[in-house]
Amino acid sequence: MELQWGTIFAAAGAAMAAVMAGVGSALGVGLAGQASAGVVSEDPDRFGSCLLLQLLPGTQGIYGLLIAFVIASKAGLLTGAAALSATAGLNLFLAAIPIAFGGLLSAIAQGKVAVAGINLVAKKPEEQGKAMLMTVMVETYAVLALLISFLLVNGVKVG
Amino acid sequence: MIVSMKRMTLVAHKADETAILNALQGTGAVEVISGGQDSSAQAALERAQSRVHQFGDALKTIRPYAPKKSFFAAPAEAKAEELFLMLPDAVSLSEQLSVLNRELAATKSEIDKNETLIDALRPWEAFPADMQTYQVSKKVKYFTGIIATADVEKLENIESTAEYQLFNEGLMRTCVIACPLDDAKSVSNFLKSLDWTDYVFPKMPGTPAEAMEELFEKNRTLNAKKVELESALCDSATGREGMMESAFDAAVIERDRALASADLVRSSATFQLEGWVPSDKEELVKNAIHQITDAYYLDVREPEEDEVPPSFVENKPFVTPFEQVTNLYSRPDPNGIDATPYMAPFYILLFGLMLSDTGYGLVLSVLTALFIKFKKPGGMSGGFARVLFWGGVSTMVWGALVGTIFGMDFDTLLGTNNLFPLFVDPMENPIGMLILCFGLGVLHILFGVALKMKVAFSRGDWQSAIFDSFSWILIVVGLIVFAVPSAVQGVPAVISTVGLGMAGLGAVMILLFKGRASKNPIMRTLSGLGELYQVTGYLSDILSYARLFALGIATGVIASVFNQLCMMLMGSPNIVLRILGIIVASALLVALHGFNVAINTLGAFVHCARLQYVEFYGKFYEPGGRAFKPLSYQTRHYRVTDK
Numbered sequence: 001m002e003l004q005w006g007t008i009f010a011a012a013g014a015a016m017a018a019v020m021a022g023v024g025s026a027l028g029v030g031l032a033g034q035a036s037a038g039v040v041s042e043d044p045d046r047f048g049s050c051l052l053l054q055l056l057p058g059t060q061g062i063y064g065l066l067i068a069f070v071i072a073s074k075a076g077l078l079t080g081a082a083a084l085s086a087t088a089g090l091n092l093f094l095a096a097i098p099i100a101f102g103g104l105l106s107a108i109a110q111g112k113v114a115v116a117g118i119n120l121v122a123k124k125p126e127e128q129g130k131a132m133l134m135t136v137m138v139e140t141y142a143v144l145a146l147l148i149s150f151l152l153v154n155g156v157k158v159g
Numbered sequence: 160m161i162v163s164m165k166r167m168t169l170v171a172h173k174a175d176e177t178a179i180l181n182a183l184q185g186t187g188a189v190e191v192i193s194g195g196q197d198s199s200a201q202a203a204l205e206r207a208q209s210r211v212h213q214f215g216d217a218l219k220t221i222r223p224y225a226p227k228k229s230f231f232a233a234p235a236e237a238k239a240e241e242l243f244l245m246l247p248d249a250v251s252l253s254e255q256l257s258v259l260n261r262e263l264a265a266t267k268s269e270i271d272k273n274e275t276l277i278d279a280l281r282p283w284e285a286f287p288a289d290m291q292t293y294q295v296s297k298k299v300k301y302f303t304g305i306i307a308t309a310d311v312e313k314l315e316n317i318e319s320t321a322e323y324q325l326f327n328e329g330l331m332r333t334c335v336i337a338c339p340l341d342d343a344k345s346v347s348n349f350l351k352s353l354d355w356t357d358y359v360f361p362k363m364p365g366t367p368a369e370a371m372e373e374l375f376e377k378n379r380t381l382n383a384k385k386v387e388l389e390s391a392l393c394d395s396a397t398g399r400e401g402m403m404e405s406a407f408d409a410a411v412i413e414r415d416r417a418l419a420s421a422d423l424v425r426s427s428a429t430f431q432l433e434g435w436v437p438s439d440k441e442e443l444v445k446n447a448i449h450q451i452t453d454a455y456y457l458d459v460r461e462p463e464e465d466e467v468p469p470s471f472v473e474n475k476p477f478v479t480p481f482e483q484v485t486n487l488y489s490r491p492d493p494n495g496i497d498a499t500p501y502m503a504p505f506y507i508l509l510f511g512l513m514l515s516d517t518g519y520g521l522v523l524s525v526l527t528a529l530f531i532k533f534k535k536p537g538g539m540s541g542g543f544a545r546v547l548f549w550g551g552v553s554t555m556v557w558g559a560l561v562g563t564i565f566g567m568d569f570d571t572l573l574g575t576n577n578l579f580p581l582f583v584d585p586m587e588n589p590i591g592m593l594i595l596c597f598g599l600g601v602l603h604i605l606f607g608v609a610l611k612m613k614v615a616f617s618r619g620d621w622q623s624a625i626f627d628s629f630s631w632i633l634i635v636v637g638l639i640v641f642a643v644p645s646a647v648q649g650v651p652a653v654i655s656t657v658g659l660g661m662a663g664l665g666a667v668m669i670l671l672f673k674g675r676a677s678k679n680p681i682m683r684t685l686s687g688l689g690e691l692y693q694v695t696g697y698l699s700d701i702l703s704y705a706r707l708f709a710l711g712i713a714t715g716v717i718a719s720v721f722n723q724l725c726m727m728l729m730g731s732p733n734i735v736l737r738i739l740g741i742i743v744a745s746a747l748l749v750a751l752h753g754f755n756v757a758i759n760t761l762g763a764f765v766h767c768a769r770l771q772y773v774e775f776y777g778k779f780y781e782p783g784g785r786a787f788k789p790l791s792y793q794t795r796h797y798r799v800t801d802k
Binding site for chain 2: 052055056058059062063065066069070073078129130132133136137139140143144146147150151154
């Protein structure tokens with residue numbers, strides 16, 4: 001059987017978006033989770049604030065999932081639709097690059113800021129808003145990567 | 160709006176001090192400034208502080224025995240003097256609880272200590288002699304210790320005069336070696352070559368087995384005592400939560416008053432209070448004092464140059480909750496402007512666009528409305544709940560404009576033919592959506608610049624208003640107008656020239672006048688060139704609004720992904736599987752959409768705040784005010800009603 005290069009590229013792109021952004025978020029949330037557990041062990045009342053900060057590096061994984069899903073549905077991977085041209089498939093693969101790498105690295109960086117923010121909340125609970133803002137500053141670049149990935153996927157002509 | 164603050168000085172009789180501080184605390188309108196160190200009030204302050212700690216500890220003890228409060232339960236209400244009724248009872252209860260707690264802790268540590276001893280003795284259980292007297296012989300030296308099993312064989316090589324015995328099995332074995340006193344040295348040296356640790360029996364009479372039995376017996380008694388203490392604790396703690404909470408609040412009120420009292424300056428017969436009062440509360444404060452005594456001197460004046468007043472804002476009820484958003488960034492400088500009224504409409508608008516799903520907006524609004532209605536939250540959480548409520552309303556509107564409800568198309572749900580989206584479909588027309596976001600961004604940013612102009616004008620600095628602010632409005636608007644004819648068909652090209660002219664005029668104004676403080680024309684131009692480089696700042700500010708679109712699709716697309724997943728579950732041709740699928744999918748839909756609402760609300764909240772702080776406030780806001788902290792009722796459990 002002949003290989004369907006278009007479909008293969010598209011599937012690779014979808015997988016890359018989900019995996020890399022997901023790995024980034026897992027690392028980021030993991031780092032922040034360790035710091036949260038440390039703070040909560042000292043002061044259980046801080047759990048709510050820590051949880052919010054821990055959640056923030058988790059969004060990249062969702063963005064990766066989003067792009068993966070959009071690529072998969074565009075390429076007909078979910079329904080098993082008609083074959084995709086190699087060009088379109090490669091385009092979909094390339095479209096996944098921004099969120100894959102942007103997501104991976106920004107989630108890790110954001111996780112580190114979240115750890116610092118959690119330490120800040122431990123010492124000064126009233127400064128939670130500032131800790132969250134610092135953390136969100138990093139996410140800007142994941143959001144921008146998501147946007148470009150989405151626009152690129154949207155622009156690919158299928159069939 | 161920023162309320163101007165006045166500096167007040169009050170002198171009155173010492174005899175009236177408590178009554179006056181009491182009344183001022185009720186008004187919640189005076190911030191007391193430290194007038195110096197008065198040691199006479201320190202003792203009272205320390206007493207008040209230790210009482211707050213005492214009641215706080217008692218509450219921690221009581222809490223596990225109290226019924227769990229419902230999340231939506233409103234805090235109880237009480238008058239200030241009602242809170243104080245419980246004080247004597249609370250003092251005796253908290254002392255009783257602290258005694259019980261101390262005894263309980265001592266008992267527990269005794270039990271732990273005994274258990275450690277038992278664990279240490281267990282390997283010696285087979286040792287047959289009395290632990291204290293087995294080595295009384297003057298001619299024999301005993302070595303008592305623990306040896307690694309691997310080295311047990313090597314014991315065969317010990318001095319022939321020495322005897323040894325092992326008492327247990329396992330990796331580490333307990334062992335006693337006996338030898339004539341003369342050989343003690345060589346045996347000791349021999350043991351150093353082995354994995355041997357000396358062991359000293361605890362100071363207890365009898366054999367290890369007897370000692371263990373005794374310890375077990377002791378722990379049985381102690382455990383009974385522990386159970387008894389715990390039930391005594393439970394008896395005294397159950398049902399006393401409300402009483403202790405009211406006493407805690409009373410103690411806090413008293414502590415705050417003691418703090419204020421420590422800041423007063425006293426003569427032999429009078430005291431002097433220095434403080435800040437908002438200009439619109441001056442009468443309130445005067446009346447409060449007047450009701451207590453006529454014998455006082457009160458001076459209220461404008462602050463002097465070197466006195467920095469606290470920053471206090473008052474807004475219309477609709478805007479007030481948004482002060483919390485500003486406070487997260489920084490309070491306004493008392494001499495600047497309060498940005499909250501200008502920020503609030505944009506906050507609502509941009510928040511809605513980021514979530515942009517009618518269903519999610521509905522969920523958010525209903526939940527926050529319920530929370531506000533039943534919990535009646537005040538302060539920070541109350542503010543944020545109201546901010547989210549309005550955000551939810553805006554989200555509903557934006558959802559209709561872009562045509563999504565719970566991730567579904569409005570048309571599919573209502574059966575209408577292409578009625579929705581009312582405005583623009585971000586999936587079909589992403590560029591249109593981007594332009595909408597950038598357009599809102601330009602509006603937001605230019606509004607910020609216009610506010611800076613307004614501030615400059617109100618300070619009489621028209622040069623700064625025109626050359627530093629208006630010039631930028633000309634440049635940004637001019638550049639956009641310049642681009643219109645090439646982007647939109649049918650617009651005459653002459654518009655382009657007009658735009659270029661505007662931008663050019665703005666640029667020339669900056670080049671010529673930015674460095675107007677300097678007389679040197681070269682320096683002025685250089686300073687203007689530097690300022691013109693800011694155009695990249697404006698560009699990146701505007702591009703930053705792309706996040707509106709990205710967060711919007713993040714919500715919408717993820718919601719539709721969840722819907723599709725659940726549709727797959729429900730789509731089985733087998734009837735049993737289909738029914739199962741529907742059940743699972745319904746539960747899953749609620750959970751997944753709940754998760755999506757939560758995480759995207761968090762995202763929309765913080766990203767929207769960022770747009771306000773960085774892009775909007777960056778243009779005009781003067782942060783750095785110090786919060787106004789009046790002497791008031793800062794109760795945690797009861798809402799004080801007699802204001």
